[in-house]
Amino acid sequence: MNQTMRVKRKARVETSVCVACGCCVKVCPMGALSISDGIYAKVDDSACVGCGKCAKECPASVISIEEVTA
Amino acid sequence: MKKRWYDDLWIASLLYLVLGFFNILFAWLGLLCFFIPLLIAAIGGNKGYCNRYCGRGQLFGLLGGRFGLSRRRDIPRWMKSKWFRYGFLIFFFAMFFQMLWNTYLVFAGAQDLKQVVTLLWTFRLPWHWAYHGTLLHPGVAQFAFGFYSVMLTSTVLGLLTMVLFKPRSWCVYCPMGTMTQLICKAKHPNTRS
Incomplete structure (x- = not known):
């Protein structure tokens, strides 16, 4: 089978500078984000569609949208 | 997304x-606004207050977001660094304890009630119309003036960074946010960031 490599866009959190405010959680339309133990934001890759709303909202600008091959 | 009761706490x-x-x-x-986040962090081990209930954050989100009063630029890197966030927390604490000390002096009778609101720890705004004397001790009023100063100062700082950077950039260096995150880190030593 000739499978083409799909490039998907996913949100990535720079957790060491995340302040866990939860702005990204509120704005995510897919419910893909959660605050892990009140320390940093975590992305559920299976739910993230890479729309970038969280990256735009993040007050600390610690979320980026990266292309990953799946 | 479904609107919850706490979305209107602004x-x-x-x-x-x-x-x-x-x-x-x-x-x-x-x-x-001091005790609820601390209790949620200390008992629940999460930042539920920031994440859901903080009216201050919602207010900035509304003004900077829906009302467009924000340039929506990235916050400078040093403002999200640990030394700045922890430094600001320590500074905020120092100012807070100084306020408590002034309150104590009024309670002890060593100092008269000052009916002023101190903005940005420097500017004394007249605020005498907001106090008419009560049955309570003047120290009770002194604490109120001091605490209101803290709240107004942090609101002004938050509004300033809201305009300059992202709407909720106050959340990056909010002392309560930093403190609750530290509590959560202590409660979950195995969660690495």
């Missing part, structure tokens, strides 16, 4: 500032 934050303009004793209610 009204409470706004109301707090308005009420304190008319009667300074309402400033005491601000203690809720």
Whole structure:
């Protein structure tokens, strides 16, 4: 089978500078984000569609949208 | 997304500032914004307050977001660094304890009640219309003036960074946010960031 490599866009959190405010959680339309133990934001890759709303909202600008091959 | 009851808590934050303009004793209610996040962090081990209930953050989100009063630029890197966030927390604490000390002096009778709101730890705004004398000790009013100063100062700082950077950039260096995150880190030593 000739499978083409799909490039998907996913949100990535720079957790060491995340302040866990939860702005990204509120704005995510897919419910893909959660605050892990009140320390940093975590992305559920299976739910993230890479729309970038969280990256735009993040007050600390610690979320980026990266292309990953799946 | 479904709207929850707590999505309108920005009204409470706004109301707090308005009420304190008319009667300074309402400033005491601000203690809720101190104790609730700390209790949630200490007992629940999460930042539920920041994540859901913080009216201050919602207010900035509304003004900077829907009302467009924000340039929506990235916050400078140093402002999200640990030394700045922890440094600001320590500074905030120092100012807070100085305020408590002034309150103590009034309670002890060593100092008279000063009916001023100190903005940005420097500027003394007249605020005498908000206090009419009560059956309570003047120290009770002194704490209210001091606490309202803390709340107004942090609101002004938050508004400033809201305009300059992203709407909720106050959340990056909010002392309560930093403190609750530290509590959560202590409670979950195995969660690495």
